[in-house]
Amino acid sequence: MIKHFTKLLIILAMITLTSAVYAEAPPVVNVQAQPSSDMEQFKEQIKRLEDKLTKMEEENDIRRRLETTQEEKSSEDDAILSAAGRDYTLMKPGKLGFEYSIRYAGDSYDNVTANADSIVAVKHNAYHTVTNSFLIEYPVKENLTVNSNIPFVYKYNSQTNTSAKNVSDFGDTSFGLQFQPVKSGKDLPSIIVSGSLTCPTGRSPYKIDSTKEMSTGNGTYSIGMGCNVSKSIDPLVAFGGINVEHGIETTHLNSKTGTQGEAGIFLAGVKPGEVYSFSMGIGYSLSYKASLTLSYQYSYQSKTSYDWVRPEGPRETRSEGSISSVFSIGTGWNITPKRSVNVRLGIGLTNNDSDFSLQVRVPFAYEL
Numbered sequence: 001m002i003k004h005f006t007k008l009l010i011i012l013a014m015i016t017l018t019s020a021v022y023a024e025a026p027p028v029v030n031v032q033a034q035p036s037s038d039m040e041q042f043k044e045q046i047k048r049l050e051d052k053l054t055k056m057e058e059e060n061d062i063r064r065r066l067e068t069t070q071e072e073k074s075s076e077d078d079a080i081l082s083a084a085g086r087d088y089t090l091m092k093p094g095k096l097g098f099e100y101s102i103r104y105a106g107d108s109y110d111n112v113t114a115n116a117d118s119i120v121a122v123k124h125n126a127y128h129t130v131t132n133s134f135l136i137e138y139p140v141k142e143n144l145t146v147n148s149n150i151p152f153v154y155k156y157n158s159q160t161n162t163s164a165k166n167v168s169d170f171g172d173t174s175f176g177l178q179f180q181p182v183k184s185g186k187d188l189p190s191i192i193v194s195g196s197l198t199c200p201t202g203r204s205p206y207k208i209d210s211t212k213e214m215s216t217g218n219g220t221y222s223i224g225m226g227c228n229v230s231k232s233i234d235p236l237v238a239f240g241g242i243n244v245e246h247g248i249e250t251t252h253l254n255s256k257t258g259t260q261g262e263a264g265i266f267l268a269g270v271k272p273g274e275v276y277s278f279s280m281g282i283g284y285s286l287s288y289k290a291s292l293t294l295s296y297q298y299s300y301q302s303k304t305s306y307d308w309v310r311p312e313g314p315r316e317t318r319s320e321g322s323i324s325s326v327f328s329i330g331t332g333w334n335i336t337p338k339r340s341v342n343v344r345l346g347i348g349l350t351n352n353d354s355d356f357s358l359q360v361r362v363p364f365a366y367e368l
Contacts, residue, residue, distance in 0.1 A: 077230075080237045080283035080291045082363065083332025083342045086135070087194060087228045088239050090145050090178055094368055097137030097147075101361040105129045105354040128156040129354075131171065143180040149173065153202065153216040165214055171202040172217040189231035194243075196224040206255040206267060220272050221248040239295075240280035247272025251307075268309045273302030273321065281328075293330040293344075299323065325349040338365070 081088040091097050108126040130153070137147040151171030158164045176196035184190040202217020228241030255267035281295025303318045330344035339362075346357040 076285050076288075076291075077232050077237050079332055079334060079340065080285060080293065081230055081239060082340065083291050083330050083344075084239055084281060084283055084293045084295060086137075086147075087178075087226070087241060088190070088192065088230045090143065090180055090192065091137055091139040091365070093139045093142055095139065096366045096368055097135075097139075097145075097363065098366070099133075099135040099137070099361060099363040101133045101135070101359060103129075103131045103133070103357060103359040105131075105357040107348075107354040109351075123159055123162070126158045127354075130154045143183070145178045146176070147178070148175050151202075155214045155216065157214060165212070167203065167214045167216060169203045169216045172198050173201045174198045189229050192228045194224075194226045194228065196226075198222045198224070206250070206253050206270060210257050218247075218272070220250045220270060222246060222272065223248070235284060237283040238281075239283065240278070242278045243276075245275040245277075247274070247304075264311045266309055267306060268314070269307035271305040271307075273304045273319075275299055275301045277324075289334045291332040293328075293332070295328045295330065297324075297326045297328070299325075322352050323350055324352050326353055 078089055086099070106126075106128055108124070110122050110124050131151050132153075133149055133151045135147060135149045137145055139145045150173050152169075153171040154166070154168045156164065156166045174196050176194060178192050178194045180190070180192050182188065182191055198218075199221060200217050200219050202219075203213075203215045204217055204219030205215035206219045208215060222245050224243060224245040226241055226243035228239065230237060230239040249269065249271040251269040253267050253269055256265075277297060277299035279295060279297040281293055283291055283293040285291045301322050301324075303321050306317045306319070308315045308317065326346050326348055328344050328346045330342065333341045333343075335341060342361040342363075344359045344361075346354075346359070348354050348356065
């Protein structure tokens with residue numbers, strides 16, 4: 001297109017300059033010398049015009065090379081969403097995904113107690129939890145991926161005037177799938193529907209003496225369903241989702257803790273409350289190698305029912321509902337074209353959340 005435009009401009013310039021030469025040339029005086037001078041001037045103007053057009057064409061080529069292609073834009077969006085979390089992206093078939101993540105969560109609070117002599121004491125509690133997670137992903141189809149997450153947990157609890165407690169064990173293993181029902185388009189956002197099953201492979205809180213030991217799992221099975229949406233809104237990528245988790249009732253427990261067990265009181269069954277959560281956030285590409293994400297997550301857990309067995313007869317108690325609210329700041333770093341590192345800092349906004357958490361994720365992909 002540029003070449004045709006260049007030729008057209010040259011032809012128009014030649015016609016214009018030729019007309020000007022014949023219009024201004026005197027009819028009879030030095031017929032031999034005048035055309036030669038005008039022709040040299042005409043050639044110089046054509047040469048300058050060609051130089052300008054060549055420069056314009058070079059600048060246009062440079063501008064095209066600097067423009068972000070649609071493929072590069074899609075890759076950039078995927079990198080941002082990957083930094084936000086695996087719930088917003090799907091792997092391509094022909095690869096096996098593996099991701100290692102390590103997460104530290106710290107929490108501390110003061111507990112005021114009084115003994116029989118009405119002596120008030122302030123006890124400081126500090127909890128430290130390190131979770132190593134191994135995620136495996138296999139894309140069955142372009143729009144369907146199955147995965148499994150296996151955590152290994154270390155917990156440490158220190159209290160004033162009390163011996164510290166610690167535990168190292170597996171956490172609860174989960175199995176899930178991600179499905180993209182509709183292919184995203186120019187105006188249509190990317191929609192991913194997910195499902196999960198969590199198994200109580202960790203140390204159950206209902207099978208230990210909580211006064212001496214700590215758990216690494218929830219102790220119950222649970223199933224979850226969710227829907228996550230993402231959309232590119234230049235220069236940002238917006239994302240969000242909703243999720244519902246249903247805990248399956250656990251029976252035939254014989255959980256005895258401290259003086260309750262000595263008095264013949266034990267926990268026989270637990271019916272966990274449902275957990276409803278939603279999240280939202282935005283991501284921005286700082287450069288070809290770095291991205292920034294800001295996100296917020298809110299969760300509400302309904303009442304949990306506990307079935308107790310007592311010498312005077314069975315009794316059911318219920319805990320109150322609880323909320324969780326976390327604000328997160330994340331970054332993604334492309335170390336190489338095939339290797340990236342994602343870092344996220346979470347800040348708890350309620351008493352039910354950890355004071356803060358720091359997570360580092362390193363994804364891998366292997367060709368099959």
